[in-house]
Amino acid sequence: MSKRVLITGGASGLGKSLAERYLKNGDRVLITDIHAERGEQAVFELSPLGDIQFVTSNTTVDSDWDALVAWVEKNWGGLDVIVNNAGVAASGRIDKISMDDWDWIIDVNLKGVVRGCRAFTPMFKKQKSGQIVNIASLAAVANAPTMSSYNVTKAGVVSLSETLRHELTPYGIGVTVVCPSFFQTNLAETMRTPEQGMENTVKKLLAGGKLSAEQVAKKIVDGANKNTFMVLPHLEGKALHLIKRYAPFLYNLGLADAGRKLKAKLERNS
Numbered sequence: 001m002s003k004r005v006l007i008t009g010g011a012s013g014l015g016k017s018l019a020e021r022y023l024k025n026g027d028r029v030l031i032t033d034i035h036a037e038r039g040e041q042a043v044f045e046l047s048p049l050g051d052i053q054f055v056t057s058n059t060t061v062d063s064d065w066d067a068l069v070a071w072v073e074k075n076w077g078g079l080d081v082i083v084n085n086a087g088v089a090a091s092g093r094i095d096k097i098s099m100d101d102w103d104w105i106i107d108v109n110l111k112g113v114v115r116g117c118r119a120f121t122p123m124f125k126k127q128k129s130g131q132i133v134n135i136a137s138l139a140a141v142a143n144a145p146t147m148s149s150y151n152v153t154k155a156g157v158v159s160l161s162e163t164l165r166h167e168l169t170p171y172g173i174g175v176t177v178v179c180p181s182f183f184q185t186n187l188a189e190t191m192r193t194p195e196q197g198m199e200n201t202v203k204k205l206l207a208g209g210k211l212s213a214e215q216v217a218k219k220i221v222d223g224a225n226k227n228t229f230m231v232l233p234h235l236e237g238k239a240l241h242l243i244k245r246y247a248p249f250l251y252n253l254g255l256a257d258a259g260r261k262l263k264a265k266l267e268r269n270s
């Protein structure tokens with residue numbers, strides 16, 4: 001049966017690829033984003049595939065969420081899937097990254113997802129159905145040095161999702177959390193960092209990703225449709241998840257090495 005799907009941050013990268021995948025499955029899609037021009041462009045490109053619409057909306061603004069709930073009620077009479085995808089990136093050593101940047105990334109990456117879950121849970125409870133899909137990151141599993149603020153927000157999204165999984169299942173609501181490794185998108189554009197050269201490093205990591213955004217999107221939609229709790233789209237993500245649990249010594253050796261290399265690199269650059 002055709003689903004009604006809302007995707008935040010759907011104007012670019014993973015959100016746009018998710019919209020494409022859902023449309024190809026015959027579902028109806030509403031994408032939201034703060035980037036209005038890219039949102040309209042995404043609708044222009046994807047509308048030959050099916051019913052897609054765009055609303056400018058900021059996940060950090062409560063009244064924008066109220067407006068989205070009203071839009072969904074008026075136009076669709078309900079919702080089947082919400083994908084809390086909108087996100088930003090930040091990097092920097094703990095003594096360098098500013099508290100303003102901590103507040104900013106927590107507001108978007110963590111509280112933006114909390115707001116999405118809070119906004120649509122009453123509707124899902126009334127329907128006795130609905131799927132929440134929260135986009136976290138492999139950063140929630142493997143806490144790489146110099147990424148503290150990003151890692152914390154994504155670990156928070158995993159924790160929120162684990163909590164809601166067992167809180168909402170009795171109401172007929174499913175929860176999926178997604179932990180991808182790197183893949184090519186525009187994420188580096190929004191990155192805030194006080195570190196010289198860090199933006200280029202992140203750009204290279206995104207470009208070197210082993211899966212495309214389309215491939216990641218397919219794995220997410222297939223997983224969410226089966227109510228899989230945790231989707232780890234990349235093989236290296238699955239491996240890291242297991243190594244951390246069953247061979248923590250190896251996991252720590254790898255991250256200790258990364259910490260030493262980053263120290264040398266950042267001190268050279270500053």
Ligand SMILES: NC(=O)c1ccc[n+]([C@@H]2O[C@H](COP(=O)([O-])OP(=O)(O)OC[C@H]3O[C@@H](n4cnc5c(N)ncnc54)[C@H](O)[C@@H]3O)[C@@H](O)[C@H]2O)c1
Binds near residue numbers: 008032059209
């Ligand atoms: N690209 C990767 O390697 C990677 C890896 C793991 C997780 N992720 C996660 O995937 C998600 C999508 O990111 P992406 O890689 O496609 O990046 P992207 O920058 O291409 O897309 C993110 C979109 O979110 C929008 N956005 C940002 N703040 C917003 C807000 N407050 N309200 C509404 N929209 C907002 C941006 O305008 C942008 O269109 C993010 O949560 C990111 O953390 C990405």
